[in-house]
Amino acid sequence: MTQSERFTGVLVPASTPFTPDLQADGARFNAFCRWLLDEGADGLAIFGTTSEANSVGLQDRMRLTEGVVEAGVPAAKLLPGTGTCALSDTVMLTRHAVELGCGGVLVLPPFYYKNPSDDGLFASFAEVIERVGDARLQLYLYHFPQMAGVGIPLSVIERLVKAYPDQVAGLKDSSGDWSNTEAVIRNFPSLHTFPSSEARAVDALKIGGAGCISASANINVRAIRALIDVWDKPEMEERNKAVSAVRKVMEGYPIIAAVKAVLAHYSGDDAWETLAPPLTKLSAGQKAALIGGLTESGFALTMPGASKAA
Amino acid sequence: MTQSERFTGVLVPASTPFTPDLQADGARFNAFCRWLLDEGADGLAIFGTTSEANSVGLQDRMRLTEGVVEAGVPAAKLLPGTGTCALSDTVMLTRHAVELGCGGVLVLPPFYYKNPSDDGLFASFAEVIERVGDARLQLYLYHFPQMAGVGIPLSVIERLVKAYPDQVAGLKDSSGDWSNTEAVIRNFPSLHTFPSSEARAVDALKIGGAGCISASANINVRAIRALIDVWDKPEMEERNKAVSAVRKVMEGYPIIAAVKAVLAHYSGDDAWETLAPPLTKLSAGQKAALIGGLTESGFALTMPGASKAA
Numbered sequence: 001m002t003q004s005e006r007f008t009g010v011l012v013p014a015s016t017p018f019t020p021d022l023q024a025d026g027a028r029f030n031a032f033c034r035w036l037l038d039e040g041a042d043g044l045a046i047f048g049t050t051s052e053a054n055s056v057g058l059q060d061r062m063r064l065t066e067g068v069v070e071a072g073v074p075a076a077k078l079l080p081g082t083g084t085c086a087l088s089d090t091v092m093l094t095r096h097a098v099e100l101g102c103g104g105v106l107v108l109p110p111f112y113y114k115n116p117s118d119d120g121l122f123a124s125f126a127e128v129i130e131r132v133g134d135a136r137l138q139l140y141l142y143h144f145p146q147m148a149g150v151g152i153p154l155s156v157i158e159r160l161v162k163a164y165p166d167q168v169a170g171l172k173d174s175s176g177d178w179s180n181t182e183a184v185i186r187n188f189p190s191l192h193t194f195p196s197s198e199a200r201a202v203d204a205l206k207i208g209g210a211g212c213i214s215a216s217a218n219i220n221v222r223a224i225r226a227l228i229d230v231w232d233k234p235e236m237e238e239r240n241k242a243v244s245a246v247r248k249v250m251e252g253y254p255i256i257a258a259v260k261a262v263l264a265h266y267s268g269d270d271a272w273e274t275l276a277p278p279l280t281k282l283s284a285g286q287k288a289a290l291i292g293g294l295t296e297s298g299f300a301l302t303m304p305g306a307s308k309a310a
Numbered sequence: 311m312t313q314s315e316r317f318t319g320v321l322v323p324a325s326t327p328f329t330p331d332l333q334a335d336g337a338r339f340n341a342f343c344r345w346l347l348d349e350g351a352d353g354l355a356i357f358g359t360t361s362e363a364n365s366v367g368l369q370d371r372m373r374l375t376e377g378v379v380e381a382g383v384p385a386a387k388l389l390p391g392t393g394t395c396a397l398s399d400t401v402m403l404t405r406h407a408v409e410l411g412c413g414g415v416l417v418l419p420p421f422y423y424k425n426p427s428d429d430g431l432f433a434s435f436a437e438v439i440e441r442v443g444d445a446r447l448q449l450y451l452y453h454f455p456q457m458a459g460v461g462i463p464l465s466v467i468e469r470l471v472k473a474y475p476d477q478v479a480g481l482k483d484s485s486g487d488w489s490n491t492e493a494v495i496r497n498f499p500s501l502h503t504f505p506s507s508e509a510r511a512v513d514a515l516k517i518g519g520a521g522c523i524s525a526s527a528n529i530n531v532r533a534i535r536a537l538i539d540v541w542d543k544p545e546m547e548e549r550n551k552a553v554s555a556v557r558k559v560m561e562g563y564p565i566i567a568a569v570k571a572v573l574a575h576y577s578g579d580d581a582w583e584t585l586a587p588p589l590t591k592l593s594a595g596q597k598a599a600l601i602g603g604l605t606e607s608g609f610a611l612t613m614p615g616a617s618k619a620a
Contacts, residue, residue, distance in 0.1 A: 023398075086365050088366075123590075
């Protein structure tokens with residue numbers, strides 16, 4: 001993979017379906033991933049935060065990644081999350097993704113020990129790159145300090161880009177701090193940088209950002225893709241309004257559970273409502289209010305039904 | 311294991327040695343664990359925070375636990391940390407520990423997703439207990455909100471103790487919040503509750519606590535054990551003073567790196583100075599100041615040297 005092939009556009013942190021006994025459900029996952037690409041996703045950031053990745057065991061993550069490739073999803077479209085707390089586990093997942101031909105990996109810093117030094121954080125990523133030792137590796141840094149408890153400061157990004165210009169390919173900024181996103185885009189033009197919401201996709205594209213990787217793309221990827229396709233044209237304004245209306249409804253609920261409630265409703269497949277602990281599904285009242293709010297905003301979705309997904 | 315056999319006294323969150331290429335070093339680990347028991351440790355809380363457990367891969371954790379048992383450490387003396395972010399990984403590690411005959415497991419809540427609901431947190435532990443499904447399981451809850459980013463509130467402890475009185479065996483409170491430790495000890499007398507510092511060991515024992523699980527026990531377990539042995543006798547005061555002097559020196563440094571620096575110095579085995587990323591070792595200046603401070607406090611330590619440990 002060359003730099004020109006790095007990800008751009010809208011990537012979906014695809015939700016992970018679970019069976020009633022909390023196993024990651026490969027069959028539903030494959031169908032969902034194929035559907036997201038049919039809907040216009042430029043790539044699938046499987047095993048992100050929205051995907052409940054950190055609630056999915058390491059073996060299950062590898063099994064699902066293999067499965068989705070076997071099911072016909074081009075590996076080059078996949079950007080699996082492979083960052084764990086332990087170097088050897090992160091290396092194992094990263095190597096596995098690279099060997100499958102994934103277009104990249106999205107890597108959290110080790111997130112148990114808080115306030116790491118710049119040296120320690122640099123070493124955490126550098127050791128992964130060195131140990132995987134594969135020219136095909138395209139590593140996207142995953143900055144989400146509020147959730148992970150550990151972020152990736154500009155000083156560390158700078159060292160990594162200098163040391164590994166061919167491997168450090170991009171960054172997802174889930175901080176919601178636009179000044180940080182802007183600083184990453186402006187300071188590191190070689191990186192493909194994605195804000196975590198379509199709310200900032202156009203702003204990012206205007207200054208050289210790559211698009212967005214957004215939770216709500218799970219349910220609205222067609223409209224987000226349509227927005228990004230015209231980011232520098234007058235039609236942008238109207239499309240942005242429609243996308244914003246949907247996002248604003250979603251923002252009133254715990255986002256991971258809300259995405260699954262919407263998928264369950266529009267697919268008619270209640271299995272989507274299962275979340276892995278410690279997360280819990282929306283109450284019936286919350287779900288009804290969410291669907292009501294979405295309908296009112298003009299949102300509509302046609303999804304393959306339960307019979308197709310199963 | 312019955313309730314009367316639950317852990318008491320001083321347990322050591324044993325440091326994990328690494329080889330120069332950052333592999334968890336089983337040979338050194340075995341020798342160190344045997345030495346800690348010889349020194350008077352009542353148990354070994356291997357793979358705790360001080361052990362850099364979350365920087366050790368899942369397979370390595372199981373390999374090291376098996377190795378230390380094969381090396382002659384009684385499994386009943388082991389309280390491995392088995393809590394990860396993902397249910398299936400936590401179940402795997404917990405089942406492995408139970409099947410080896412470990413005296414218990416110390417379990418963090420899933421710690422990636424922040425602010426879980428009580429229902430979600432209860433389910434996280436309940437699902438582990440149900441899935442392991444083994445009457446031998448003795449589960450100690452690990453409360454360390456500052457590091458994990460997720461704590462275990464009294465309301466959840468209450469539900470777990472009621473639902474699983476035979477399995478939920480104890481709690482380690484690393485919050486440093488004595489009012490919380492006191493509330494756990496007073497409200498849940500069936501639990502064997504350990505503060506995370508010998509500074510509170512006597513206070514805890516006075517109201518029914520079980521002892522302590524303390525980072526500095528890695529280097530000072532003999533004195534801490536001697537203190538706990540006389541917790542209700544007049545000699546306690548003097549022994550507490552000596553132990554406190556050592557702890558106060560240690561508290562001036564990043565504790566995990568400080569423990570390893572002390573082990574390296576007194577064993578003459580520099581291999582102990584390696585930490586896994588994102589943690590970094592003390593600078594030479596810090597190490598010298600630390601050893602100087604300890605010597606001044608009256609601290610002395612005789613350890614097996616590099617040749618024995620390797």
